[in-house]
Amino acid sequence: MKEWLHVHRGQAPLVISIPHAGTIIPPEIAEHLVDHDLAIHDADWFIPQLYGFAQALGATIVRTDISRTAIDVNRDPSGQSLYPGQVTTGLCPTETFDGLPLYRPGRAPRQAEIARRRISYFAPYHDALEGEIDRLRLIHPRILLYDAHSIRSHVERLFDGELPALNLGTNSGASAGVEAVAIAEKHMAGSGFSHVTNGRFKGGWITRHYGRPAEGVHALQMEIAQRAYMDEPAGLDMPTWKPERAAALMAVLEAMLTDLIDWTKE
Structure with a gap:
């Protein structure tokens, strides 16, 4: 197992994927960046802590410490946009969410470097994730894959106004059954x-x-506006976890995932 890749194996029919909480940027990538703090600014801060209750539910958890700036393991490896016609970041982002350049002039990754990162960081994450899905499908007739994310409440370049606190994604209903979505x-x-x-x-x-x-594999994405559990950073300041605020949200998430586990077992 790679030292930056973490897999906690549970026996419940639930896999939690945490692809964007990492802040490690390998040295061979970091040397080409404009600024380290800028490069980790768009991380999904404190997501492992937010789902700290999940192990007690029997969940399997797969997460990476590698920053999405190095490679985004939640993007199509072909490089095609997930949101055609809308602003989004790519497989190996060259800009922040706010449109600021991540790389010094002439240092953005080219195709050979992108291919290397896919082999080094993208493939191991998905090998682990797919392996855990396959393992649990041998035990359970159906399972839930829950992809856990967060983002700043205001990102003018990506969306207008203030983002709702809880943003459920189901690929327009294609990735999960109606009963799971309803729960x-x-x-x-x-x-x-x-x-x-x-x-x-x-x-x-x-x-x-x-x-x-x-x-038998139902997948949900939960994108959480970060104000729901932390003080969002001003500029490039580090964010602040707010325990009392987070506790209220964690109670909602734990109850939701508990009911979803029960549903998969019906």
Whole structure:
């Protein structure tokens, strides 16, 4: 196992994928960047802590410490956009969410370097994720893959205004059965948090690629506005985890995932 790749194996019919919480940038990539703090600014901060209850539920957890700036394991490896016609970041991003350049002039990765990163960082993550899905499918007739994300509440370049706190993505209904979606929506509706299903974020490549309800793999993406559990950073300052605020959100997420586990076992 790669030292930057973490797999906790559980026996429940739930896999939690955490692809964007990493802040490690390998030295051979970091030397070409404009600034380290800028390069990790768009991380999904504190997501492992936010789902700290998941091991007790029996969940399997797959996460990477590698920053999405090095390679985004939630993007189509072919390089095709997941949101045609909308601004988004690519497989090996060259700009931040705000459109600031990540690389010094002439240092952005070319095709050979992108291919190397796919082999070194993208492939091991997905080998692990697919392996855990296959393992649990031998135990359970159906499982849930839950892709866990967060983002700043205001990113003018990506969406207008303030993002709802809870953003459920199902690839417009294709990645999960209607019963699973209804359970998630019930908990969002009763949470007191603003929420939407298949709004700006319909699910990334992980949700779209692995979500095969007819084959017993139901995939949901949850994109959380970071104000729901932390103080969002001003400029490039480090963010601040807010325990009391996070506790209220964690209670909602734990209840949701508990009911989803029960549903998979029905």
